[in-house]
Amino acid sequence: xxxxxxxxxxxxxxxxxxxxxxxxxxxxxxxxxxxxxxxxxxxxxxxxxxxxxxxxxxxxxxxxxxxxxxxxxxxxxxxxxxxxxxxxxxxxxxxxxxxxxxxxxxxxxxxxxxxxxxxxxxxxxxxxxxxxxxxxxxxxxxxxxxxxxxxxxxxxxxxxxxxxxxxxxxxxxxxxxxxxxxxxxxxxxxx
Amino acid sequence: xxxxxxxxxxxxxxxxxxxxxxxxxxxxxxxxxxxxxxxxxxxxxxxxxxxxxxxxxxxxxxxxxxxxxxxxxxxxxxxxxxxxxxxxxxxxxxxxxxxxxxxxxxxxxxxxxxxxxxxxxxxxxxxxxxxxxxxxxxxxxxxxxxxxxxxxxxxxxxxxxxxxxxxxxxxxxxxxx
Numbered sequence: 001x002x003x004x005x006x007x008x009x010x011x012x013x014x015x016x017x018x019x020x021x022x023x024x025x026x027x028x029x030x031x032x033x034x035x036x037x038x039x040x041x042x043x044x045x046x047x048x049x050x051x052x053x054x055x056x057x058x059x060x061x062x063x064x065x066x067x068x069x070x071x072x073x074x075x076x077x078x079x080x081x082x083x084x085x086x087x088x089x090x091x092x093x094x095x096x097x098x099x100x101x102x103x104x105x106x107x108x109x110x111x112x113x114x115x116x117x118x119x120x121x122x123x124x125x126x127x128x129x130x131x132x133x134x135x136x137x138x139x140x141x142x143x144x145x146x147x148x149x150x151x152x153x154x155x156x157x158x159x160x161x162x163x164x165x166x167x168x169x170x171x172x173x174x175x176x177x178x179x180x181x182x183x184x185x186x187x188x189x190x191x
Numbered sequence: 192x193x194x195x196x197x198x199x200x201x202x203x204x205x206x207x208x209x210x211x212x213x214x215x216x217x218x219x220x221x222x223x224x225x226x227x228x229x230x231x232x233x234x235x236x237x238x239x240x241x242x243x244x245x246x247x248x249x250x251x252x253x254x255x256x257x258x259x260x261x262x263x264x265x266x267x268x269x270x271x272x273x274x275x276x277x278x279x280x281x282x283x284x285x286x287x288x289x290x291x292x293x294x295x296x297x298x299x300x301x302x303x304x305x306x307x308x309x310x311x312x313x314x315x316x317x318x319x320x321x322x323x324x325x326x327x328x329x330x331x332x333x334x335x336x337x338x339x340x341x342x343x344x345x346x347x348x349x350x351x352x353x354x355x356x357x358x359x360x361x362x363x364x365x366x367x368x
Contacts, residue, residue, distance in 0.1 A: 034224065034227060037227075038220060038224070041220060041223065042220070045215065045219065046212035046213055046214055046215075047211060047212050049212070049213045049214075049215055050210065050211045050212045050213040051211070053213050060216065063213075064215065064217075064219055067215070067219060068219055068222065068223045068226060071223055072223065072226050072227065075227050132205075132209060132210075135205055135206070135209065136209070150206075154203060154206040154207065155206050155207070155209055155211070156211070182199060182202060185202060186195075186198050186199065186202060189202070190198070
């Protein structure tokens with residue numbers, strides 16, 4: 001039995017799935033216990049991947065790299081986690097920071113962003129209307145900044161003030177980008 | 192409630208109902224573990240982040256100085272077409288501030304580029320610099336001429352555009368390496 005399996009087995013699989021039990025594993029990981037960190041990774045990576053995948057516009061490979069970057073950063077920063085917030089909240093915010101500062105995404109943003117009045121919204125894939133796939137494709141097709149704000153605000157529940165701080169933009173810009181994103185999505189999804 | 196409100200409400204309901212989790216197609220732990228054991232190359236990471244910040248910063252500076260965005264962008268984004276309103280001194284101040292920031296990062300004309308591309312970029316910069324020199328001389332003789340200030344702002348915009356392209360090329364080169 002591997003180290004992680006032992007840890008999970010000792011605590012019971014059901015308990016191990018509870019995010020509230022992160023503290024013990026965080027504490028062990030802070031002491032350099034990689035097996036404990038793997039437990040945290042296995043618990044939280046689906047959520048982290050879901051976030052990275054949407055921020056990366058559905059680019060699976062880039063999303064995988066961002067997930068790894070986020071967990072590497074979490075490992076190196078774990079010492080600064082004091083437990084004031086839940087580990088999942090801390091990790092989520094750290095992931096957003098990693099994704100938004102990723103140079104590949106920033107590069108794409110620089111290359112693809114155009115003045116607002118010159119946006120040509122061209123969905124990449126025609127999917128069946130009314131399905132999640134249809135909506136995911138529409139989100140992935142949004143301009144980078146508009147997609148970032150929409151994902152963080154409407155899907156992940158961040159406030160404009162938080163997005164402004166994380167993305168380094170004015171709060172008004174965040175609101176404007178959200179308005180723009182929703183408008184583009186409605187246009188795309190309308191029959 | 193209008194049709195648009197209804198449509199937006201339905202959209203928000205669908206967005207909030209999207210699954211937040213996604214299962215990786217492959218197990219990422221082994222490669223992640225390898226990275227943890229290898230340790231992070233912090234210095235490289237920081238240099239890349241600084242380069243990316245530079246690219247974004249230059250883009251913003253171009254918008255600030257040149258005001259290339261249209262009225263819609265001005266109303267929404269907050270960076271309006273201010274170039275035509277600025278004095279020559281204001282334009283110069285804004286531009287020199289951006290250049291100072293860039294030099295502070297050590298990422299201006301010394302960015303890593305292929306030799307041929309470096310020569311092309313420097314030739315472009317030299318042309319713009321010579322034009323700027325002539326316009327500045329004209330402004331000294333006729334400081335109230337708005338068209339000269341506009342011309343200078345336009346030249347600054349062009350120079351920053353060249354520097355931005357250099358930064359992008361440098362980043363792409365790093366990315367390919």
